[in-house]
Amino acid sequence: MTNYLKILESDRQYVWHPYSAMNTRQTIYPVQSAHGVFIKLADGRQLIDGMSSWWSAIHGYNHPVINQAISEQLQNMSHIMFGGLTHQPAVDLAKQLVELTPPSLQTVFFVDSGSVAVEVAMKMAIQYWYAKNQPKKNKLLSIRRAYHGDTFGAMSVSDPVNGMHSLFSDALIPQFIADAPRCQFDQPCLESDISPLALQLKNNHQKIAAVILEPIVQGAGGMHFYSPDYLKQVRSLCDQYDVLLILDEIATGFGRTGKLFACHHANIEPDILCLGKALTGGYMTLAATLTNFDIAQTISHGEPGLFMHGPTFMANPLACSAALASLKLLLDSPWQQRIKQIEKSLKSGLAPCKKSPQVKDVRVLGAIGVIEMHNRFDLLTLQPQFVEAGVWIRPFNRLIYLMPPYIIKMDELNILTHAITTIVSNLSQESL
Numbered sequence: 001m002t003n004y005l006k007i008l009e010s011d012r013q014y015v016w017h018p019y020s021a022m023n024t025r026q027t028i029y030p031v032q033s034a035h036g037v038f039i040k041l042a043d044g045r046q047l048i049d050g051m052s053s054w055w056s057a058i059h060g061y062n063h064p065v066i067n068q069a070i071s072e073q074l075q076n077m078s079h080i081m082f083g084g085l086t087h088q089p090a091v092d093l094a095k096q097l098v099e100l101t102p103p104s105l106q107t108v109f110f111v112d113s114g115s116v117a118v119e120v121a122m123k124m125a126i127q128y129w130y131a132k133n134q135p136k137k138n139k140l141l142s143i144r145r146a147y148h149g150d151t152f153g154a155m156s157v158s159d160p161v162n163g164m165h166s167l168f169s170d171a172l173i174p175q176f177i178a179d180a181p182r183c184q185f186d187q188p189c190l191e192s193d194i195s196p197l198a199l200q201l202k203n204n205h206q207k208i209a210a211v212i213l214e215p216i217v218q219g220a221g222g223m224h225f226y227s228p229d230y231l232k233q234v235r236s237l238c239d240q241y242d243v244l245l246i247l248d249e250i251a252t253g254f255g256r257t258g259k260l261f262a263c264h265h266a267n268i269e270p271d272i273l274c275l276g277k278a279l280t281g282g283y284m285t286l287a288a289t290l291t292n293f294d295i296a297q298t299i300s301h302g303e304p305g306l307f308m309h310g311p312t313f314m315a316n317p318l319a320c321s322a323a324l325a326s327l328k329l330l331l332d333s334p335w336q337q338r339i340k341q342i343e344k345s346l347k348s349g350l351a352p353c354k355k356s357p358q359v360k361d362v363r364v365l366g367a368i369g370v371i372e373m374h375n376r377f378d379l380l381t382l383q384p385q386f387v388e389a390g391v392w393i394r395p396f397n398r399l400i401y402l403m404p405p406y407i408i409k410m411d412e413l414n415i416l417t418h419a420i421t422t423i424v425s426n427l428s429q430e431s432l
């Protein structure tokens, strides 16, 4: 039996994959290695990566600079507990994140995944009001189509019906939820867009600790791009009703939408900010929750005098070193120009899909290109077609989307968009 088949056999027997069942017909592809924008499968086939491993591998894979940073750190220590101890990579990274993010954000809490960064943000908001003698302000307000992760707190603020968590709804903490805005990225925010959230705040602000939103791009909940105007209005409503604003930039952070952080499109500052995914250039798992001085001081001086969270692998030194190297690579590169170029190519490359009767919408923002179909498609038949076309694209629900590494060359990007237009047009012909 070849190694490829052996891996597959054991994988099928023992291993769970994200959002999947054991022993299904779903095709899984063993990967041998990955370099730049290329993923090499264990059977020798090579695929161009259109996913950046879910928004994270912005510099591509196996980057010599990040490799070196990690191996240098490895000579010192791979991990050390963060309770009572600290280290250079964590301190340097915290300082840099404070410098890069909106000025009011002054403190950093490191965690090990995006979902946990959201849990920490929620706990910070609740603990803030508790310290201010307002313990009844302990609910969150989110919007439909939201996705903030898979842990229980994060699920409770994700879309209860449309999202991936409806099965758990009876087990989740009840939160407040408002309809999502309909205004698209380049449209003004109308009264009808903001009124559902405004009404929830008006009626329930005494119970609400914070509003939580993915700024500009609602990702896993449907890849919708909404107006910066909406975000501005949410910020003023939060101020008006004395409610904190948590922005979840786990997917959008570090340039993906064309700005370093998506909140820059609206020129607003959150009270709490969650970062993850591309933070380490997709090298390893690390996330962070940032907050302002007022929240940090209020929590620290209120009861019980400390913030109640502390993961074992908090501020892992290898991950912090990878993040520092990744940030330097990003900031030293012409990333804005690259994202603009990617945006232009995505727009022109995906435009032919608009003609397909099965396609509902084609939208592009920064280095994100989305084809929304009218109906759900069968991933089992679609996924192998993309692999045969030499590309790694992982559609879900009614969406086929691209979020390539920023280092992708335009001829490589054309191969990705061409694969999509061809497969979408074949789908349309098959259904005639």
Ligand SMILES: Cc1ncc(COP(=O)(O)O)c(C=O)c1O
Binding pocket: 113, 114, 115, 116, 118, 147, 148, 149, 150, 214, 219, 220, 248, 249, 250, 251, 276, 277
């Ligand atoms: C906006 C957003 N928040 C949170 C998460 C959860 O991050 P993680 O998968 O690292 O737990 C995701 C993951 O896709 C996300 O897109």
